[in-house]
Amino acid sequence: MDKAELRRRIVAARTRLTDPRGSATAIRETLLDRPWVQMAGLVACYWSLGTEPSTHGLVFALWKHGATVILPVLRPDDDLDWAVYDGPGSVEPGPRGLMEPVDTRRGVDAIRTAALVIVPALAVDPSSGVRLGRGGGSYDRALARVGPNVPTVALLHEGELIEGIPAEPHDMAVSMAALPSGIVTLGRV
Known part of the structure; x- marks a missing residue:
């Protein structure tokens, strides 16, 4: 199955979820219970939308517990800039329906200093760790800037660990x- 067909199937399955809020x-x-999450001083995360596992409560909880949370800002070239989340009133609508922080942009390399990186995915291959995103390549570029020992975590609904996701270089x-x-x-x- 190619990536486009796999994306269509997963997006369709997500529309049928019965309890996305409970997920x-x-x-x-589960994440907040982990010491490596609790100790992360700078966390790169994202503001979820649609049928993605919601990150709104996670971002708020990380911030409330003292972590500096940076959220992506989509640039015109589809790369990701980063800005600091500073509470519930610090995000506003951006391009493509995305909510973005209103703080000063920190640059595409701000993710290099994160101690934890949380990313969206439609699916992940459990054997290789390859994630299936929406197809723009924004997170692949961002993940390429992350250090080798930094935990990178994709948030998924049950059933979205899928063997054999097609991978490109x-x-x-x-x-x-x-x-x-x-x-x-x-x-x-």
């Missing part, structure tokens, strides 16, 4: 997937 709560609590692997049932450590490409 988001389980993922948030630019596709970047993640080290873990967080699902409502727990955190899975993935193989590396």
Whole structure:
């Protein structure tokens, strides 16, 4: 199956989810219970939309517990700039329906200093860690800037760990997937 067809199937399956809010709560609590999350001083995350596992409560909780949270700002070239989240009133609508922080832009390299990186995905291959995104390549470029020992976590709904996701040379692997049932450590490409 090619990436476009796999994306269509996953997006269709997500529209049929019965308790996405409960999934988001389980993922948030599982992550917040991990010492490596609790100790991360700078966390790169994203503001979820649509049927993605919600990150709104996670971002707020990380911020409330003292982490500096940076969220992406989509640039015209589809690369990701980063800005600091500073509470519930610090995000506003940006391009393509994305919510973005209103803080000063920190540049595409700001992600290099993150101690934890949380990214969206439609699916992840459990053997290789290759993630299937929306197809723009924004997160592959961002993940290429992350240090080798920094935990990179894709948030998924149950059933979205899928063997054999087609990979291209630019596709970047993640080290873990967080699902409502727990955190899975993935193989590396």
